[in-house]
Amino acid sequence: MKAIIFKGVNRLALEERPEPAITHADDVVVRIDSTGICGTDRNIYLGNFKAREGVILGHESVGVVAAVGPAVRNFKAGDRVIVNPTLNCGRCDFCQRGELNFCDNKAGSEIGVDRDGTFASHSVFPEQFLYKLPKGMEFSRAVVVEPLACVLNNAKAANLRAEDDVAIIGAGPIGMVWGLYAQRVALRTTMLENNPFRIQFARKHLERVIDSGADNAVAAAIAANGGRKFRVVVDTTGVMLERSLELVSKGGCVVLMGFNAGYKATIHPLTLVGNGIRIIGAGDYNSQIFPAAIDLAATLPLESLVTHQIGLDEYEKAFGLIAGGSNNAAYGAMKVVIRS
Ligand SMILES: [Zn+2]
Ligand SMILES: [Zn+2]
Incomplete structure (x- = not known):
């Protein structure tokens, strides 16, 4: 063969x-x-x-x-x-x-x-x-x-609930599966993506898609979510932990799914402790x-x-x-x- x-x-x-x-x-x-x-x-x-x-x-x-x-x-x-x-x-x-x-x-x-x-x-x-x-x-x-099994496993780890608003960074295949799923089970779903093809593709399937290449992308995403930060932020790119922490609300969590061996991020533990924020890696x-x-x-x-x-x-x-x-x-x- x-x-x-x-x-x-x-x-x-x-x-x-x-x-x-x-x-x-x-x-x-x-x-x-x-x-x-x-x-x-x-x-x-x-x-x-x-x-x-x-x-x-x-x-x-x-x-x-x-x-x-x-x-x-x-x-x-x-x-x-x-x-x-x-x-x-x-x-x-x-x-x-x-x-x-x-x-x-x-x-x-x-x-x-x-x-x-x-x-x-x-x-x-x-x-x-x-x-x-x-x-x-x-x-x-x-x-x-x-x-989809990967997405379900990570949504379970994030304890995703019906009253949660979700931000997804990266409209690749995993991000889009997340989008379809979150749009079904969660309160509001917002996609952030900077590639023109993927923005256009995502807009056909998802209600809220923000151009993450724009200067005010974080503010625009929060505005599109009724002025609220997000209970669940999913980084499917593997290089957006800092941005994820800008988007996540108090008591919320950041789910890391993409991987990039070269990426490192600086975290201020007090931000997590003081705001009850969890960072989750749940594997595939x-x-x-x-x-x-x-x-x-x-x-x-x-x-x-x-x-x-x-x-x-x-x-x-x-x-x-x-x-x-x-x-x-x-x-x-x-x-x-x-x-x-
Ligand atoms: Zn074993
Ligand atoms: Zn695979």
């Missing part, structure tokens, strides 16, 4: 690989339909996130069961499935505490990072990390469930929340975030659309999906 291989920083290749085989009794081979390109894939490509050279990239994935091992009970060939790509060992201290996304034994099991991923025609997973797609849910929607998602994300996707138009569906062969074009070099203005895509 053909697969997109990570060859080193800024180097990908389409190579021939053997189709994965069943080696454990609970293995399921999935014929991959499509896989979203994630910020993680982008960061691997750009050298901001470590991955094993030679690995097949890709993890936000949906497909059809092709073959099952002898111990598999819940799936049969032909079932439409969604992949939960955050494997865990179930035995370490963190797994035992239910903090599955912080499993100590992730090395070698991170799909599309150090274990072969899904930018390929087939991939293999333990049964426990697959879910059936609800009847009628299109692949184009289901392929965005994994980012806990596997326990994955079924809820699938359920919720039944009523969230996640497919509206998919702007491009591109074949494996055209991987350079696909990564070009989201990697875009260093020029932020080059963004011309929201969620780009690779069709296997």
